Amino acid sequence: MSENKQELLDKYFHFIREVVASGIVYCLKDEKDYIASCTSSQFETQDDEDEEVGVLAFWSDKEKAQACKQEEWADYKISEIPLAEFMESWCLGMLEEDVVAGINFDTELFGYEEHPIHLLKALIDEVEANDTKLEFQSFSSLNDLKDYVNDLEKE
DSSP: OOHHHHHHHHHHHHHHHHHHHHSEEEEEEOTTOOBOEEEOSSOOOSSSSOOOOEEEEEBSSHHHHHHTOOGGGTTOEEEEEEHHHIIIIIIHHHHHHTOEEEESOOTTSOOEEEOHHHHHHHHHHHHHHTTOOOOOSSOSSHHHHHHHHHHHHHO
16 A cells, blocks of 8 residues: 555544544535535546536544635635534435545645545444444434445445
8 A cells, every 4th residue: 555545544544533532523614604625536426427526625623624724715614513413414415415525635635535425434433432422313323323324335
């Protein structure tokens, strides 16, 4: 594995550990509440169209998000997303919208990109490993969300 790939994986696992520990995911939003986004350098569309895959950017701490407030994101505001909301609304929403998550991007928009179902499964695993208590709006428990994700994967 190349050093860059390992660096990206390290950023990804750091993100997973940090957001489960803090219970908060950070993003940048503009005045219309649009989240900071870019196009993927790692994913391609599954169809014949030349559409680019969209990436929504997320960070595990305010400082990393703040560092990316430049150029087209300069006027964006840092926003906090509670972990349970991120898992059940954002991850599942990204899945429906066919976009991926950009994890702990640096100022050059270099970071790990992950499919939302894999991100959600990694978060579920970390929540379980740490016995973190979360309250969901649309799911009765973490196991309920986990069962839903497993059913999605079977489709």
